[in-house]
Amino acid sequence: xxxxxxxxxxxxxxxxxxxxxxxxxxxxxxxxxxxxxxxxxxxxxxxxxxxxxxxxxxxxxxxxxxxxxxxxxxxxxxxxxxxxxxxxxxxxxxxxxxxxxxxxxxxxxxxxxxxxxxxxxxxxxxxxxxxxxxxxxxxxxxxxxxxxxxxxxxxxxxxxxxxxxxxxxxxxxxxxxxxxxxxxxxxxxxxxxxxxxxxxxxxxxxxxxxxxxxxxxxxxxxxxxxxxxxxxxxxxxxxxxxxxxxxxxxxxxxxxxxxxxxxxxxxxxxxxxxxxxxxxxxxxxxxxxxxxxxxxxxxxxxxxxxxxxxxxxxxxxxxxxxxxxxxxxxxxxxxxxxxxxxxxxxxxxxxxxxxxxxxxxxxxxxxxxxxxxxxxxxxxxxxxxxxxxxxxxxxxxxxxxxxxxxxxxxxxxx
Amino acid sequence: xxxxxxxxxxxxxxxxxxxxxxxxxxxxxxxxxxxxxxxxxxxxxxxxxxxxxxxxxxxxxxxxxxxxxxxxxxxxxxxxxxxxxxxxxxxxxxxxxxxxxxxxxxxxxxxxxxxxxxxxxxxxxxxxxxxxxxxxxxxxxxxxxxxxxxxxxxxxxxxxxxxxxxxxxxxxxxxxxxxxxxxxxxxxxxxxxxxxxxxxxxxxxxxxxxxxxxxxxxxxxxxxxxxxxxxxxxxxxxxxxxxxxxxxxxxxxxxxxxxxxxxxxxxxxxxxxxxxxxxxxxxxxxxxxxxxxxxxxxxxxxxxxxxxxxxxxxxxxxxxxxxxxxxxxxxxxxxxxxxxxxxxxxxxxxxxxxxxxxxxxxxxxxxxxxxxxxxxxxxxxxxxxxxxxxxxxxxxxxxxxxxxxxxxxxxxxxxxxxxxxxxxxxxxxxxxxxxxxxxxxxxxxxxxxxxxxxxxxxx
Numbered sequence: 001x002x003x004x005x006x007x008x009x010x011x012x013x014x015x016x017x018x019x020x021x022x023x024x025x026x027x028x029x030x031x032x033x034x035x036x037x038x039x040x041x042x043x044x045x046x047x048x049x050x051x052x053x054x055x056x057x058x059x060x061x062x063x064x065x066x067x068x069x070x071x072x073x074x075x076x077x078x079x080x081x082x083x084x085x086x087x088x089x090x091x092x093x094x095x096x097x098x099x100x101x102x103x104x105x106x107x108x109x110x111x112x113x114x115x116x117x118x119x120x121x122x123x124x125x126x127x128x129x130x131x132x133x134x135x136x137x138x139x140x141x142x143x144x145x146x147x148x149x150x151x152x153x154x155x156x157x158x159x160x161x162x163x164x165x166x167x168x169x170x171x172x173x174x175x176x177x178x179x180x181x182x183x184x185x186x187x188x189x190x191x192x193x194x195x196x197x198x199x200x201x202x203x204x205x206x207x208x209x210x211x212x213x214x215x216x217x218x219x220x221x222x223x224x225x226x227x228x229x230x231x232x233x234x235x236x237x238x239x240x241x242x243x244x245x246x247x248x249x250x251x252x253x254x255x256x257x258x259x260x261x262x263x264x265x266x267x268x269x270x271x272x273x274x275x276x277x278x279x280x281x282x283x284x285x286x287x288x289x290x291x292x293x294x295x296x297x298x299x300x301x302x303x304x305x306x307x308x309x310x311x312x313x314x315x316x317x318x319x320x321x322x323x324x325x326x327x328x329x330x331x332x333x334x335x336x337x338x339x340x341x342x343x344x345x346x347x348x349x350x351x352x353x354x355x356x357x358x359x360x361x362x363x364x365x366x367x368x369x370x371x372x373x374x375x376x377x378x379x380x381x382x383x384x385x386x387x388x389x390x391x392x393x394x395x396x397x398x399x400x401x402x403x404x405x406x407x408x409x410x411x412x413x414x
Numbered sequence: 415x416x417x418x419x420x421x422x423x424x425x426x427x428x429x430x431x432x433x434x435x436x437x438x439x440x441x442x443x444x445x446x447x448x449x450x451x452x453x454x455x456x457x458x459x460x461x462x463x464x465x466x467x468x469x470x471x472x473x474x475x476x477x478x479x480x481x482x483x484x485x486x487x488x489x490x491x492x493x494x495x496x497x498x499x500x501x502x503x504x505x506x507x508x509x510x511x512x513x514x515x516x517x518x519x520x521x522x523x524x525x526x527x528x529x530x531x532x533x534x535x536x537x538x539x540x541x542x543x544x545x546x547x548x549x550x551x552x553x554x555x556x557x558x559x560x561x562x563x564x565x566x567x568x569x570x571x572x573x574x575x576x577x578x579x580x581x582x583x584x585x586x587x588x589x590x591x592x593x594x595x596x597x598x599x600x601x602x603x604x605x606x607x608x609x610x611x612x613x614x615x616x617x618x619x620x621x622x623x624x625x626x627x628x629x630x631x632x633x634x635x636x637x638x639x640x641x642x643x644x645x646x647x648x649x650x651x652x653x654x655x656x657x658x659x660x661x662x663x664x665x666x667x668x669x670x671x672x673x674x675x676x677x678x679x680x681x682x683x684x685x686x687x688x689x690x691x692x693x694x695x696x697x698x699x700x701x702x703x704x705x706x707x708x709x710x711x712x713x714x715x716x717x718x719x720x721x722x723x724x725x726x727x728x729x730x731x732x733x734x735x736x737x738x739x740x741x742x743x744x745x746x747x748x749x750x751x752x753x754x755x756x757x758x759x760x761x762x763x764x765x766x767x768x769x770x771x772x773x774x775x776x777x778x779x780x781x782x783x784x785x786x787x788x789x790x791x792x793x794x795x796x797x798x799x800x801x802x803x804x805x806x807x808x809x810x811x812x813x814x815x816x817x818x819x820x821x822x823x824x825x826x827x828x829x830x831x832x833x834x835x836x837x838x839x840x841x842x843x844x845x846x847x848x849x850x851x852x853x854x855x856x857x858x859x860x861x862x863x864x865x866x867x868x869x870x871x872x873x
Contacts, residue, residue, distance in 0.1 A: 056421060056459040059466035063499045086507070089538055092508035095474035118540070118822075283774050311774070312682035 003121040005230055083109055090125075101128040170221055179223050187226040192294045193222075193348065194266045194275075194342070197236045199300035205241060212245035217342035219259065225349050231259040233299075234266045241300070269360035272292050277314035280337040280343070281307060282321035285328065286407040289351035297344055305336060329357050330369040339364065417444060417453045424467060441465055445479035455492060458468055458483050474504065478511055485518035493518040494527070506538060511577075517544050520552035528552055540572055547580040554587035562587070564598050578618055581607075583645035584620040590628045600625065604846065608839040612813060619665050619850040626846070626869050633872045641847075641866050645835030652845050657822030657836035658790055659815060667815045668786040675806045676779045684776040693769060693780055700740070700767055702788040705825070706798035707766070708781050709743035713753075717798070721753040728795065729762050739766035740784055742777045778803060781847045785823065795825045821862060837862040844871040 071326065093100045104112070108128060115121040159414070168192065175369060196217065200208060222228045247254055266275060277296045278286075296319070298310040312320045326337055343363050350360040357373060415434060431440045432478040433721070439462065448458050458480050461553055465472050477496060496570055497515055506800050507515075512535045535541045546569040560851040564585070571578060575839060581603055604622075607614065614622065622634040637649045645654045659667065681687050712728045713721035725741070730763040733739060740763070748770060750756040762768070769784075771777050785794040800820065805812045822836065837849045846869040849862065 056456055056463060059459065059462040059472060060495060060499065061468065062463075062466035063472060064502060089508055092474070092504065092506060093510075094480055096508055096510050097475045100509075115716060116724040118542075165704055311678070312680045315682045315686060315774075316680075 003112070019023065041308065082113070087111055093125075094319050098125075099129040100125045100129075101132045104128065124180050129351055134275050136255075160209040180258060182226075183223050183228050186230045187260070188381055190228060190230040191291060192232055192270070192351070194232045194234050194270075194294060194296040195240055196277075196296055196310075197240075197267065197297045197299050198265075198313070199298060199309070200237075200241055202300060202302075202306060204303075207301040207303060208241045209245050211299050212242060212249060212302065213284045214341035215246075215299060218345035219257065221348065222341060223258075223344055226354075226397050227349075227353060229349070229352070231265070232269070233261045234262055234264060234269070234296075236261050238263070253388070265317075266294070266296055273319075275319050277310065277319045277321045278323070278338075279310040279314065281311040282314075284320070284322050286322040287325070289348070289355055295348065297341060299341065301340075302338060325357065326329065326361070326364065326369075329373055330364065331371050331373055333368055334368045335365070335368040395398070415444060415447060417448045417451055418457055419454075420462060420465075421456045423460075427461060427464040428755075435519055441476055441684075442479070447475060447481070449479060449483050449486065452486060453483070453793070455484060455487060455489055474500075478514070481511065481514050485514050488518070488521060490519070490524055492532075493522075494524065497531075500718045507534075509535070509539060509542070513542065513545065516548050520548040525549075525556065535568035538576075540591045543569070543574045543577065544572060547577065550580055551583050554583055556590075557587070559588060559591065559596055559599075578612070578614065582618040582621050585618075585625040586840040589621075589625050590630070592630050599630070601841075604841070605846070607848075609814075611817060611838055613837075613863050614848065614850050616850060616852055617663055617855070622848065622857060623867055623869070630766065632756045636867055636869045639866050639868050640864050641835065644832070647847060647866070647868050650845055650870045652837035652842070652847070652868075652870075654847060655838075655840050656834060657818050659819055663815055664786075664790060664819075667812065667819060669801070670812050671779075671786060671803075671806055671816075672780050674812075675803045678782060678806060684779050686775070689772060689775060693771070693783070696769055697784050697787055697855055700738075703740045703767070703784060703792055704788070705739050706785045706788070706792065706794040707739060707741045708777065708779055708794070708798065709741045710749065710769075710777065713799055720755070722747075722755055722758045726758050726762055729766055732795070733765045741766050741768050742780050743768060743770050744773050744775070744777060745770045746773050774786045785789070793825050797826055800824075844873070845869065 083106070087104070090100050090104060094102065101108075109183075112121055112124055115124055135301070187222070199211075203211065219231060222231060250257065262269070274292065274294050275296060276290075276293050277298075279298065296314075298313065300310065302309070311321060323337070324339075326332060343365070346363040347360045353358070361372075415430075418430075429502070430444075431437050432731060434440045444460065444461060447453075450534055462472060462476070462480060465476065480570045481496045484496065485509065490546055492517065514572070515531050516528045517530065517533075519525060528549055529552075532541055532545060535545060550562045550565045550569075551670075553559075553565065559564060566576065566580075566584075584600060584603060588600060606612075626632065626634040626636055639647060639649050641654060645656065646652070647654065658798060676690065678684065678685060685693075706862065707728060709725055709727075713725040715724050715728070729739060729741065747754050759853065769779060769780065778796070778800065781794055781796065782803065785792050804816050804820075805814055807816060818836065818838075822834075839848045846867075848869075850865055850867055851863045852865065
């Protein structure tokens with residue numbers, strides 16, 4: 001009983017208050033704590049005359065007022081287990097206003113303690129913190145939505161009680177069926193698209209999780225497409241990290257997906273001369289989408305920019321490679337040329353449908369490029385060089401002369 | 415918000431708080447600004463008093479900010495008070511508070527308390543470099559050199575890299591002190607610079623010089639100088655070490671280059687097994703070379719000139735009697751184009767051996783292999799810093815070997831030839847030679863300093 005009391009006191013004192021102060025909510029908590037720990041001091045202070053000179057060290061008295069109880073807690077202190085100590089340290093960091101999550105599971109704590117360096121720990125904590133924020137926001141929004149829906153329903157039930165809304169439900173269901181029908185068709189007649197699942201050793205577990213997330217997105221947009229691919233997951237090992245992550249996402253639906261999953265390599269399933277490995281490192285640039293070829297995408301998220309990993313795979317198997325013509329159509333701004341798997345899926349689907357590069361490359365993230373190239377590339381490059389040299393004020397005169405020369409030549413030709 | 419200049423009464427604080435647009439974070443923002451403006455502690459105290467009376471408690475982050483203010487102004491007694499209060503209120507503190515406490519106390523006459531706090535930090539985490547350095551400086555400042563060195567070794571044992579600042583402090587504090595043990599420790603620091611190929615900056619160099627000259631009965635004299643290209647010190651005529659590796663180091667480096675740089679995790683990433691095999695037999699049949707040239711790199715030296723002309727000039731200037739050259743390139747150089755004229759390529763192939771790699775292979779890895787295979791005398795020509803290849807080597811020791819070898823064997827065309835001496839702190843017992851950089855933080859990591867401190871002992 002006594003220890004429970006103590007716990008209550010500590011919680012009230014050390015965690016609730018700053019939390020409330022930080023987040024600026026739950027103001028109703030303040031009076032509780034005030035009455036709990038400090039009523040005595042307050043009374044004393046109020047008895048003093050207000051005109052008295054300001055006592056600058058009064059706060060120390062207030063803070064030390066809990067001395068007796070506190071010394072008990074000190075004597076109570078035992079050797080903490082390392083996990084508990086880490087938890088307490090986290091709590092202190094949170095009080096100090098650092099980006100650390102409020103709740104942390106034992107598993108996450110274990111991962112945290114296994115981080116090799118201080119900065120790795122900091123990064124992991126920040127990641128957990130941000131995820132927690134997102135979750136909280138999502139939950140808040142969901143709650144709001146539910147509340148609103150309930151209110152609406154109440155109103156609706158007041159106005160027309162006999163109306164049923166099973167209509168929506170039936171519609172969604174039938175659309176699902178139509179999608180499945182189409183994908184089933186593609187599994188018989190459609191063009192195959194291979195995801196190479198042999199990169200698990202190249203990735204950290206977080207990268208694998210990201211990969212699977214992107215694959216789930218890809219599968220989703222393929223399913224909703226008018227003319228889907230027949231998706232193959234090749235080199236897929238049972239009980240691999242990929243598999244575990246997929247089950248986390250799909251649960252029971254994993255067994256019912258309309259895709260082909262195999263532990264065989266693509267070279268065993270398809271003729272070699274029909275395969276094209278898509279990799280940003282490829283020296284060959286894709287010109288058109290070929291409906292008779294089988295494209296391979298490496299299922300790899302690469303945060304540390306390991307160049308040439310997928311190119312090496314293709315080289316080893318002697319496959320043809322290709323890269324998207326990003327340079328040719330886009331004025332590249334910044335960022336790596338490797339795209340996410342779902343972006344690749346979108347691009348390939350659009351190409352398959354329309355063959356229009358401009359439309360397909362709309363799916364490249366906007367931040368990565370400045371705009372589409374309408375004029376021939378070499379002319380633009382010349383202009384860009386000119387701008388750069390003018391900016392640097394290097395060989396300015398020379399460049400201007402050359403430009404004038406080539407310009408006059410062009411005029412003469414005309 | 416501008417912090418007030420004088421302590422305020424509770425109702426005045428209240429008024430300020432209510433005029434602020436988000437009163438919940440008023441205290442936090444106010445304290446931040448106080449730290450920024452370095453307000454008097456009394457103002458901060460009055461705010462704390464106000465908060466304490468209103469809430470009955472002061473949040474940890476406010477205490478922390480008050481502590482930062484006290485540390486900033488060196489208010490030792492306040493720091494101790496805050497520490498006591500924090501100890502009462504919280505079971506453990508976190509690293510931010512410990513950092514501030516150690517920094518604050520180590521600069522005061524209470525510096526021994528900083529040491530006990532350091533012990534506390536050790537219980538929850540590994541103390542940071544600055545934690546150790548504050549304590550070391552405090553100990554050094556109070557002439558407790560043994561304690562300072564004890565902490566220094568402890569810090570090294572924890573893989574913390576000391577800043578040049580604290581190393582310099584050791585020399586400053588030890589000036590004029592006697593003791594063989596102390597001398598040994600300081601020589602140890604100089605050897606640490608040597609092993610890690612760190613160059614002291616000018617003020618650090620002066621501290622070293624003054625310490626040497628202050629050793630009682632040591633008779634050391636220091637001179638600032640620059641070393642001749644032959645590697646001889648103009649002051650004491652001592653010949654500096656060359657940058658040759660020992661036989662064992664050399665073999666070790668070669669093995670590691672083949673294993674980590676060329677093969678790595680997957681041979682196909684940089685080349686292919688067939689190609690590497692072909693290259694190996696090519697090199698074995700023509701060994702040894704004297705100079706290996708990175709053809710594509712050299713061909714870009716002068717951007718106005720045709721690429722093969724650049725290469726041609728380089729080959730011509732290096733080709734002397736009995737010098738065996740190897741030029742590495744890629745297959746696309748063989749195709750007649752505006753940049754690569756077939757006639758010139760033909761002519762060059764009479765003067766040097768050529769190996770053409772696939773267009774998607776990495777020629778740098780071949781460059782390293784051919785040079786290392788040819789023996790210690792062999793040099794290589796490229797402007798590339800080879801940092802990506804150095805990064806492929808897995809441990810720092812091999813990386814240092816690589817750097818040392820690179821310093822002695824790389825010819826960077828236009829500015830400088832390879833050094834025939836090694837720019838590193840070195841000693842013969844009665845002489846010390848140390849390269850130093852001009853100012854703090856100048857120097858690019860690839861550029862070695864040309865200025866030296868020569869120390870010699872007159873017996």
